[in-house]
């Protein structure tokens with residue numbers, strides 16, 4: 001019985017809670033947990049995506065009797081309250097005199113003070129307290145400034161959340177004010193997302209409760225091994241373990257992806273994040289091979305292959321058999337093109353049917369060509385060095401092209417090869433001096449990933465087919 005659809009809803013609540021005065025946070029945490037547990041009972045209506053929250057981690061969730069309980073309790077969960085009166089209605093006493101003022105577009109402290117009929121002399125005093133209160137000069141629309149007034153309407157205290165874990169507190173002492181920063185400990189938890197692709201990686205990722213940036217990152221991690229343009233199929237699946245940061249029980253942000261696996265066409269790829277003794281962080285396969293390789297498989301992201309490498313292709317414009325010595329990536333005009341490897345610019349300019357053409361040389365043996373581009377990276381010139389991942393040009397339709405696309409050629413020792421299948425230089429293994437430290441620190445992550453996947457499998461027999469067979 002999957003139990004996972006709730007997560008988007010829960011996030012929405014967390015966002016709303018953020019607007020409450022900080023004094024309520026303890027209450028919020030309690031209610032949030034209650035709401036969360038309630039929502040956890042709502043059955044998923046889409047069995048292909050999972051978001052398993054850390055609350056179920058410790059101890060690990062058990063299949064069996066516990067699930068039977070859950071099923072019995074479904075469906076009657078009322079919509080959670082939608083107003084900020086939540087606490088009053090639940091007989092929680094709100095802190096009496098705090099007023100929360102939302103910062104509007106074009107606002108500043110003096111506008112806020114005049115709106116709240118607070119004295120500008122008091123504001124002056126507060127602003128002169130030093131560096132602590134200077135953050136009040138950089139208010140953003142949507143921020144909340146809280147004030148408390150005495151019976152005569154004089155400023156008693158002021159609060160402002162500087163970050164998710166720090167609050168500026170200004171308090172009156174006689175005719176003076178003092179400013180302090182209250183910090184709250186940031187708690188790190190592990191979050192999980194597992195999904196099966198039904199139409200797109202993004203669709204499955206969102207259903208699994210991952211944020212856009214996390215889905216992009218997931219694709220980045222595996223971009224050396226999986227061609228996300230062409231090789232992703234329905235039934236492919238993934239699991240991600242990532243850091244989540246909490247303050248007072250409230251999730252404030254996602255941290256990095258700690259471990260991930262991607263099952264693509266029955267092949268299993270795994271990744272763990274490791275920071276070596278020199279402080280460099282990178283992703284490695286579970287066996288310690290670096291995922292980062294000398295070449296990216298494709299020089300651009302999330303596009304479609306419109307024409308493959310083909311020695312006997314009928315040319316769409318010339319209408320005769322002519323070898324297609326590259327791969328065409330169909331992409332919107334202006335899509336960035338990345339250097340797939342470190343190299344040197346060999347040619348940048350116009351060349352016949354290629355239109356605007358760029359050629360990069362990578363070491364002695366490899367070179368790559370980019371045809372039809374709309375423009376080159378600013379200032380790009382012959383002899384310039386580029387690094388893997390640098391933007392070198394933008395997709396266009398210059399030269400002999402019917403629509404915006406990148407014509408990408410890959411040459412080894414001067415011979416055209418299929419960029420999608422050519423054997424690329426091997427990855428570096430983790431150095432010997434790092435091995436034991438690497439395995440000690442990544443083993444728990446791999447174990448978590450395993451646990452998640454097993455849980456997902458137990459929840460959804462349908463996913464089992466796409467995850468077998470394993471290979472590594």
Ligand SMILES: [Zn+2]
Nearest residue numbers: 326327328407
């Ligand atoms: Zn082409």
